[in-house]
Amino acid sequence: MTGAVVLRGTVITMDPTRRVIDDGAVVIDGSTITSVGPRRDVVEANPGLEIRGSATDLVTPGYINGHQHLTGDRLIQSSIPDNLPPGEAIFSWVVPVHDKHTEANDELSATLSLAEALGNGITTTFEAGTIANPDRVVQAARRLGARLTVGTWGWDIDEGPFVGPVDEVLHRQRLLIQSNSGPLVTPWVCLVGHELMSDELVVGAADLARSHGVGLTFHLSPTEADPQSYLARTGKRPLVHLADLSVLGPNVAVAHAVHIDQSEIEALIQNEAAVVSCPWAYLRLGQGVSNQFRHLQFWENGGRLALGCDSENAGDMVDGIRIAALFAGLAKDVPADPIGFGAYDALELLTIRGAEALGIGDRVGSIEVGKEADIVVHDRNGVEWIPISPDPVLQLVWGADGRSVRDVYVAGSQVVADGSVLGVDLASLASEAAAASADLRRRAGIS
Numbered sequence: 001m002t003g004a005v006v007l008r009g010t011v012i013t014m015d016p017t018r019r020v021i022d023d024g025a026v027v028i029d030g031s032t033i034t035s036v037g038p039r040r041d042v043v044e045a046n047p048g049l050e051i052r053g054s055a056t057d058l059v060t061p062g063y064i065n066g067h068q069h070l071t072g073d074r075l076i077q078s079s080i081p082d083n084l085p086p087g088e089a090i091f092s093w094v095v096p097v098h099d100k101h102t103e104a105n106d107e108l109s110a111t112l113s114l115a116e117a118l119g120n121g122i123t124t125t126f127e128a129g130t131i132a133n134p135d136r137v138v139q140a141a142r143r144l145g146a147r148l149t150v151g152t153w154g155w156d157i158d159e160g161p162f163v164g165p166v167d168e169v170l171h172r173q174r175l176l177i178q179s180n181s182g183p184l185v186t187p188w189v190c191l192v193g194h195e196l197m198s199d200e201l202v203v204g205a206a207d208l209a210r211s212h213g214v215g216l217t218f219h220l221s222p223t224e225a226d227p228q229s230y231l232a233r234t235g236k237r238p239l240v241h242l243a244d245l246s247v248l249g250p251n252v253a254v255a256h257a258v259h260i261d262q263s264e265i266e267a268l269i270q271n272e273a274a275v276v277s278c279p280w281a282y283l284r285l286g287q288g289v290s291n292q293f294r295h296l297q298f299w300e301n302g303g304r305l306a307l308g309c310d311s312e313n314a315g316d317m318v319d320g321i322r323i324a325a326l327f328a329g330l331a332k333d334v335p336a337d338p339i340g341f342g343a344y345d346a347l348e349l350l351t352i353r354g355a356e357a358l359g360i361g362d363r364v365g366s367i368e369v370g371k372e373a374d375i376v377v378h379d380r381n382g383v384e385w386i387p388i389s390p391d392p393v394l395q396l397v398w399g400a401d402g403r404s405v406r407d408v409y410v411a412g413s414q415v416v417a418d419g420s421v422l423g424v425d426l427a428s429l430a431s432e433a434a435a436a437s438a439d440l441r442r443r444a445g446i447s
């Protein structure tokens, strides 16, 4: 077992029994978890291995971010005003910025976003598909060692960057599927969604994804605008319409689906389609999630649900723990029910249930023998952890965030060590990012 290591600490496994092991240990051998249990047993069964960490460490599965824009917003992060009317942030800011992105901008943007993600313990990122140069984003992910699904622009409206007729859009998606798979990178078919995809395009995209055995994602119903326009055009609610077109299936992840009704919840569940909830985006953009928190009902009915951070101007910080805490808070507060949903449930969405929802639960999402070693180590010496609670899940979700992440492993390779993201010199990227941001703002005509 040369090269195998033992990580020690309190282990939150997220295995089927949701075992939490005080004074536990995990063995990583190559890319795989080969042992997990009480430290004494693990060390005895695996003599002579390097032991890393201490009893105060908290070891968790890598976090899953189900919806993240890696390009566009990053180089103008936290810059779009938070007092714009609905839609203006997208069409006056995000689209022009994407339009002016160079290949180098795409790689730099993805590097920064993924570095923040890894530093906060997010080992798997599902990109939202708004990328002009996916090859450069894949390059960034490979350099950092992040697990990633990647797509490219897909919409067939009349005017806008990267628009095209259905055949052309699907051809671009097909090329990406054929050229970009690897051990950590998986291509997905991605559409912008909303009313920015024709029925012909979304049906073609669903066929393409199914025939290649990959996922399909698109945005839908973060506000009431999509239900209103689908009802006017088709006479049906959006997800009922898409179910009738045979678009929904177990390989489909719908981003948002905030403004949905019971018939749409049923359409999603019957077709085993997943929803990715990005609650910070809805709050930042004032989209009304706290008036009707349908994601909770979807979850209560057994829906496949994951959490997402979205973009750096819609939620901004790329930190899964922060999302989990907000989701748990909404799930308690909206129905005024402190009992139905809590920190354990939220951590499940960020780990195993998120992984299951997005089709990778057989490989990651929990610390179990035979799974790939995507593991996060929190250092509990920071002040937010003093004193350490006897319930590590409560303290992780309600009392902490990504700041205490010290070490991160993806498929057994260490990608964050002592709080530093390996594979990139962030200090030297800061001046490059400042210059790229200024140049991009000038070319896109925004302040």
Ligand SMILES: [Zn+2]
Pocket: 067, 069, 128, 219, 255, 310, 311
């Ligand atoms: Zn999005």
